[in-house]
Amino acid sequence: MPDGVENRPPVLEAEQLEQRSLLRDALRRFRQNRLAMLGALMLGLLVFTAVFAELIAPYGLNQVDFSIVRLRPFQDINHILGGDGVGRDFLTRLIYGARTSLFVGLLVPLLSFGFAVPLGALAGYRGGRWDFFILRVIEIATAIPPLLFAMFLISITGAGLGNVIFVLAITSWIEPARISRAQFLKLRETEFVQAARTLGATEFQIITRHILPNSLTPLLVSFTFAVPLAIFAEAGLSFLGIGITEPTASWGKMVGGSVKSSTVVVDYHLALFPTLLVALTMLSFSFVGDGLQEALDPARGD
Amino acid sequence: MLGYILRRLLSLCSVLLVVSALVFVLMNLVPGGPFTLADRGYSGAALENLERKYGLDKPIHVRYLNYLTSALQLDFGNSFSVAGNPPVTELIARIWPVTFQLGLYTILLSFGLGITLGIVAAYYHNGIVDNLVTFVATMGIAVPNFIIATWFLLIFGFQNGWGVESKWIIGPIVPGGAAILSWDYILPVLTYALAPLALVSRYTRSSFSDVLTADFIRTARAKGLSERFIMLRHVFRNALIPMITVLLPQIPNLLTGSLFIEVVYGVPGLGKFFVTSIFNRDYPMIMGLVLLIALLWGLTYLITDILYTVIDPRIRLGETKGA
Numbered sequence: 001m002p003d004g005v006e007n008r009p010p011v012l013e014a015e016q017l018e019q020r021s022l023l024r025d026a027l028r029r030f031r032q033n034r035l036a037m038l039g040a041l042m043l044g045l046l047v048f049t050a051v052f053a054e055l056i057a058p059y060g061l062n063q064v065d066f067s068i069v070r071l072r073p074f075q076d077i078n079h080i081l082g083g084d085g086v087g088r089d090f091l092t093r094l095i096y097g098a099r100t101s102l103f104v105g106l107l108v109p110l111l112s113f114g115f116a117v118p119l120g121a122l123a124g125y126r127g128g129r130w131d132f133f134i135l136r137v138i139e140i141a142t143a144i145p146p147l148l149f150a151m152f153l154i155s156i157t158g159a160g161l162g163n164v165i166f167v168l169a170i171t172s173w174i175e176p177a178r179i180s181r182a183q184f185l186k187l188r189e190t191e192f193v194q195a196a197r198t199l200g201a202t203e204f205q206i207i208t209r210h211i212l213p214n215s216l217t218p219l220l221v222s223f224t225f226a227v228p229l230a231i232f233a234e235a236g237l238s239f240l241g242i243g244i245t246e247p248t249a250s251w252g253k254m255v256g257g258s259v260k261s262s263t264v265v266v267d268y269h270l271a272l273f274p275t276l277l278v279a280l281t282m283l284s285f286s287f288v289g290d291g292l293q294e295a296l297d298p299a300r301g302d
Numbered sequence: 303m304l305g306y307i308l309r310r311l312l313s314l315c316s317v318l319l320v321v322s323a324l325v326f327v328l329m330n331l332v333p334g335g336p337f338t339l340a341d342r343g344y345s346g347a348a349l350e351n352l353e354r355k356y357g358l359d360k361p362i363h364v365r366y367l368n369y370l371t372s373a374l375q376l377d378f379g380n381s382f383s384v385a386g387n388p389p390v391t392e393l394i395a396r397i398w399p400v401t402f403q404l405g406l407y408t409i410l411l412s413f414g415l416g417i418t419l420g421i422v423a424a425y426y427h428n429g430i431v432d433n434l435v436t437f438v439a440t441m442g443i444a445v446p447n448f449i450i451a452t453w454f455l456l457i458f459g460f461q462n463g464w465g466v467e468s469k470w471i472i473g474p475i476v477p478g479g480a481a482i483l484s485w486d487y488i489l490p491v492l493t494y495a496l497a498p499l500a501l502v503s504r505y506t507r508s509s510f511s512d513v514l515t516a517d518f519i520r521t522a523r524a525k526g527l528s529e530r531f532i533m534l535r536h537v538f539r540n541a542l543i544p545m546i547t548v549l550l551p552q553i554p555n556l557l558t559g560s561l562f563i564e565v566v567y568g569v570p571g572l573g574k575f576f577v578t579s580i581f582n583r584d585y586p587m588i589m590g591l592v593l594l595i596a597l598l599w600g601l602t603y604l605i606t607d608i609l610y611t612v613i614d615p616r617i618r619l620g621e622t623k624g625a
Contacts, residue, residue, distance in 0.1 A: 145599075148576065
């Protein structure tokens, strides 16, 4: 072009120069994903409900009113979603159920990742005998389906919120351990780790400052998928009647209780609302998880 | 190859050994045995006699060794809790056909439909089928099957009376067995198939679209090969390889049944039986079922790896140690 005036490099203002970090890029890509944003919105609502359950719920968790036993929904404006089998406001129970679900959903992966990531790191980074031993343990653990093993363990520890969390945490460590092992195995030999080693970085520094930040992406994505899995497992165990015990509210337990009763079709609300909530929660998490995976690792998205 | 298979079988045996020891010890850690559960109401001398009869009075390592030696002779003990104390193997042989058929129909439906849908979705990228597959895949993977089973229950009402003769399309082979084909299977199979259907169609779609856009397919088209030849000879073979590792391990899962499906629909199968065995502390039953499941899993992984080399000759077994 003859007049090169327009082609001079643009002068950048300070605010235009802001860093385009990996996180900022990922956030931008995530925002463009409509399903992921919808999922995030629903999750936000869910978290809000769980945290402020006391303020939102119209009644107390265990407030019993015998006049609303098995009350059908949309009949009484004071009990919009009806009452459950023993006369507790069903909306209130559902709201507190969100708290139980999220509590289990967050705590189980936190515990299992807290245990599994260092284990996988040890196997991948040290290699040799450690790797051999940990791989054998993984091999043995994969021989039994996790849910069956969880049931078996529950039969030993007994039901209840704490036991459910504990049992689910020790039956869900394989996936994070495998991912962290693979990451450490791969990154151990990279140039930047060798450079750090040459510069005299200690093993602890290499692991925490160099390898761990670089293996965060797959771990984070796996974490977002581990949360709904834990919620599902809790709901499943409670559904079978061996998970959360009364009086704690749990969606899975509500479904299980209603399905076993012979009046399930008449008292449809006792089965319908908790199943809808479980389904919506799981869908939201899977939207967010997919969105996060695409946003953090655009090359992998299909 | 033979050496590799032998080595893998040996390692499978050691896994089974460890699993059995682990489950055996954990099982016996629980205070109280199968006969001290409150509703049994045995006490004093009766309890002592029962425990002696089943060898429960001996120390745990002796009991484990006894179990192991008889298990090696294919005697897995007798059930504690089922009436008449039939041998574990006989019980499993009686109950498994129901679960097995349920799983088999589920596999046929989900794999058949899933692969077809996945191929169509990949071939007509962003078409109606493609969008449908994405929707079904998202639902099927995210929503647990007991939730869907509950919805079916609400829509279709209670499905009681499993095994009623008037519902049989093809009756059982042996008297007292499970019907080969019965209307009872419809809802459980539909529910059960949704998750694997989602998985199969999603993987088929991504696997086939990867291959369809590959350079060698363009080359094949440029050579003037017929579309049919390209699909059968080039696309299928290459698209199947990544699918095998994902799809084959689904099979033992499906064949050993789903607790939830069996509980919701009242299917008298392995999954439901496992739950009852656990709560009745039926030690020989628990051990038998756990070993059966672990064996199935181990064999499936082995077969997956072997099939891998058959389809893709570039892969050599035993050279790299995978996780």
